[in-house]
Amino acid sequence: MLISALIFGLIMNLISWAVFGLIAGIIAKMISPGPEPGGVIVTIVIGVLGAIVGGWLSTLIFDYDPNNWSLGGFFVAVVGALLLLFVYKKLAR
Secondary structure, eight states: OHHHHHHHHHHHHHHHHHHHHHHHHHHHHHHSOSOOOOOHHHHHHHHHHHHHHHHHHHHHHHOOOTTSOOHHHHHHHHHHHHHHHHHHHHHHO
């Protein structure tokens, strides 16, 4: 019973961070100027990866706990998504 609860918690955590990353990716796409390659799937991937990269960098720089949802964490996720979107645009040319 304990293992199934842990697995359920892990799955729900991954789903919630995927939604968090999707929203961060959408906002990053709205902020980023110019035409952008890719569609919804690319937005999801860039947003989720941006949330991961932003959380990782903020942990290294500011000793931030990425397990806590906050406005600062969302800001970091959007900045990470913007960074990855910029790199993706440069590589897609």
